[in-house]
Amino acid sequence: MRELDAGRITEAVARLCVAANLRLPADVTAAVEAARRAEDWPVACDVLDRILENDQLDKGLPICQDTGLACVFLEIGQEVHIRGDLRDAVDAGVRRGYREGYLRKSAVRDPLLDRVNTGDNTPAMLYTELVPGDRVKLTVAPKGFGSENMSRIAMLRPSDGVAGVKRFVLETAEAAGPNPCPPMVLGVGLGGTFDKCALLAKRALLRPLDSHHPDPRYAALEAELLEAVNALGIGPQGFGGRATALAVLIETMPTHIAGLPCAVNVNCHVARHQTEVL
Amino acid sequence: MEAKRVSAPLSREAAARLRCGDAVLLSGTVYTARDAAHRRFLDCLRRGEPLPFPVENAVLFYVGPSPAPPGHVVGSAGPTTSYRMDAETPALLRLGLRGMIGKGRRSPEVIAAMREAGAVYFGAIGGAGALLSACVRSAELICYPDLGAEAVRRLEVENMPLTVVIDAAGNDLYELGRSAYLAQRAEANGN
Numbered sequence: 001m002r003e004l005d006a007g008r009i010t011e012a013v014a015r016l017c018v019a020a021n022l023r024l025p026a027d028v029t030a031a032v033e034a035a036r037r038a039e040d041w042p043v044a045c046d047v048l049d050r051i052l053e054n055d056q057l058d059k060g061l062p063i064c065q066d067t068g069l070a071c072v073f074l075e076i077g078q079e080v081h082i083r084g085d086l087r088d089a090v091d092a093g094v095r096r097g098y099r100e101g102y103l104r105k106s107a108v109r110d111p112l113l114d115r116v117n118t119g120d121n122t123p124a125m126l127y128t129e130l131v132p133g134d135r136v137k138l139t140v141a142p143k144g145f146g147s148e149n150m151s152r153i154a155m156l157r158p159s160d161g162v163a164g165v166k167r168f169v170l171e172t173a174e175a176a177g178p179n180p181c182p183p184m185v186l187g188v189g190l191g192g193t194f195d196k197c198a199l200l201a202k203r204a205l206l207r208p209l210d211s212h213h214p215d216p217r218y219a220a221l222e223a224e225l226l227e228a229v230n231a232l233g234i235g236p237q238g239f240g241g242r243a244t245a246l247a248v249l250i251e252t253m254p255t256h257i258a259g260l261p262c263a264v265n266v267n268c269h270v271a272r273h274q275t276e277v278l
Numbered sequence: 279m280e281a282k283r284v285s286a287p288l289s290r291e292a293a294a295r296l297r298c299g300d301a302v303l304l305s306g307t308v309y310t311a312r313d314a315a316h317r318r319f320l321d322c323l324r325r326g327e328p329l330p331f332p333v334e335n336a337v338l339f340y341v342g343p344s345p346a347p348p349g350h351v352v353g354s355a356g357p358t359t360s361y362r363m364d365a366e367t368p369a370l371l372r373l374g375l376r377g378m379i380g381k382g383r384r385s386p387e388v389i390a391a392m393r394e395a396g397a398v399y400f401g402a403i404g405g406a407g408a409l410l411s412a413c414v415r416s417a418e419l420i421c422y423p424d425l426g427a428e429a430v431r432r433l434e435v436e437n438m439p440l441t442v443v444i445d446a447a448g449n450d451l452y453e454l455g456r457s458a459y460l461a462q463r464a465e466a467n468g469n
């Protein structure tokens with residue numbers, strides 16, 4: 001059994017919170033550049049140029065002021081023993097990263113009644129998974145709510161089929177319109193239960209934007225949906241144009257004979273996440 | 279397109295000269311306010327108290343900036359989604375609020391109240407908070423410090439790049455820009 005001090009998890013989470021908010025993954029920048037090259041509408045070109053300028057400023061400021069809820073994904077090897085309280089260690093990392101990185105604290109303690117800010121952006125939205133091996137893989141994906149609020153889930157009927165999935169994804173993009181700071185990224189979950197489906201959609205947002213579903217039929221559906229979303233005309237910031245979305249990423253899992261759960265987690269062009277392995 | 283220079287506070291006459299789709303460089307004084315501050319503004323009005331900022335001809339910026347690191351007046355400062363302030367906005371427009379900076383659609387009620395008030399809705403680029411931060415010359419907290427990022431601040435801005443999304447006549451770029459693009463695209467495809 002490998003021993004791992006929880007303090008190392010705190011340090012990694014703190015580093016990742018700052019890194020994720022200050023710089024975008026290379027695949028995201030490449031996708032915005034590709035969208036700029038493919039754009040044929042002047043207003044849209046201007047918006048994409050400004051977005052690229054913003055992402056390359058490098059003045060020690062977060063790319064976006066909404067530095068999000070801290071979504072922390074841990075893949076924990078079954079042969080690791082973590083010394084200390086894991087939940088506390090992760091929250092301590094979020095607290096330190098958001099303070100030291102001058103990141104915005106956007107968490108409220110109670111969702112409905114008090115809505116008082118927790119003051120340190122805790123608690124983390126923590127997702128843990130046990131995997132083979134003796135490593136711990138940490139991913140921090142700060143999630144802004146301009147886009148999160150536009151996300152939707154539908155418990156489709158099996159007979160709704162591919163057409164039903166396409167319709168729901170397009171309706172979601174249409175309803176989102178200018179609100180989630182397009183160009184957006186759409187994570188689509190298919191299958192599982194109500195909750196697993198939503199999680200699939202969230203996990204899809206961790207994939208590189210130029211990656212494809214391993215099943216070529218779903219890879220083709222990702223391409224087809226992206227094309228269809230980019231034919232809506234919403235465009236960057238909703239001012240009109242081609243680049244409504246940078247990517248559509250589908251994740252699938254088995255489900256019940258009676259169901260076809262379909263979740264769409266909407267993300268913005270600030271598609272942040274950073275990973276470390278301990 | 280050549281950007282129009284606009285100053286804030288914004289008079290009714292100056293607002294009337296702006297057209298949906300115009301590129302604008304805004305300079306002057308704007309006040310930050312988002313969800314929680316808007317709820318408190320309305321509480322003020324219900325109690326018959328004055329608002330904590332001069333609302334006549336004012337421009338509100340829907341933003342909760344990130345904390346300012348040393349050497350910066352403000353952290354990242356891009357717009358938040360405006361529809362969450364729709365319920366409180368008509369009351370402010372009736373008091374003379376002349377401009378709003380945000381992103382995303384507004385309700386028919388807000389657009390109707392804007393037409394009556396001769397007010398303009400500007401879009402700032404969502405997700406370009408670092409770039410917009412560079413336009414802020416000074417930031418001063420004026421009320422509700424307990425709200426943290428949501429407190430109301432007076433910002434002096436210079437040449438802030440904005441787009442007129444909804445003009446005082448109620449024209450909406452989210453509808454018109456999109457349909458113009460789609461019409462061009464249909465023509466290019468020869469149908």
Ligand code: SF4
Binds near residue numbers: 145147405
């Ligand atoms: S939707 Fe994304 S880009 Fe827009 S404000 Fe929120 S985090 Fe920033």
